[in-house]
Amino acid sequence: MRFENSIEIERPVEDVFAFISVQENHPAFIPQNKKSTQLTDGPMRVGAVVQNEAQFMGMNMTETFEITEFVPNKVIAKRSHEGSTVETTDRFELEALSNNKTKVTMIVTGNPKGLQKLFFALTKPFVKRSFPDILNRLKNVLEDK
Numbered sequence: 001m002r003f004e005n006s007i008e009i010e011r012p013v014e015d016v017f018a019f020i021s022v023q024e025n026h027p028a029f030i031p032q033n034k035k036s037t038q039l040t041d042g043p044m045r046v047g048a049v050v051q052n053e054a055q056f057m058g059m060n061m062t063e064t065f066e067i068t069e070f071v072p073n074k075v076i077a078k079r080s081h082e083g084s085t086v087e088t089t090d091r092f093e094l095e096a097l098s099n100n101k102t103k104v105t106m107i108v109t110g111n112p113k114g115l116q117k118l119f120f121a122l123t124k125p126f127v128k129r130s131f132p133d134i135l136n137r138l139k140n141v142l143e144d145k
Contacts, residue, residue: 006105007135011142013096016104017073019142020092023050029137032056032130039064046070050078065090087111106135 009016019025021044026036035053038044048067055061069077069091077091091107108131 001110002107003109003131004105004107005131005135006103007132007139008097009102009104009139009142010100011102012100013073013094013102016102016142017076017094020094020104020138021070021076026052028141030134031137044070044076049081063088104135104138106131 023036023038023044027033030036032054033052034055037051039049039051040047042048044067046067046069048070050065050067052063052065053060054063064081064083065078066081067076067078068089069075073094073096075091075093077089079089080087087110089107089109091105093105093107095103095105097103
């Protein structure tokens with residue numbers, strides 16, 4: 001399962017990346033995340049571990065991820081740790097379109113196993129509709145700053 005959506009945000013790429021790279025900001029634009037935390041000390045970087053407490057379709061989940069790619073003002077990507085509800089990857093790609101406009105592309109992959117395949121097949125339309133909403137929330141948060 002793979003989802004990809006993009007949006008243009010009227011903010012410099014540096015501002016957008018700075019906001020996205022702080023895990024604690026994620027509940028402001030990802031409504032399923034009730035709490036997001038960086039578990040490792042120090043700045044965000046490859047190898048940092050983050051955790052989301054989320055609610056999806058009435059299920060409470062705690063998911064742990066490792067940052068797999070971190071290129072300032074370009075890319076931040078993570079993959080779920082073993083033991084997470086579903087094996088997933090999340091990736092934000094940023095492109096400066098001008099001094100004050102940034103294109104953000106969000107790519108999420110999921111690899112459900114066993115009975116999860118049936119659950120995700122049934123919820124795929126809902127999940128697909130949620131990604132433009134996430135990016136619109138990100139746009140609204142950043143453009144209102």
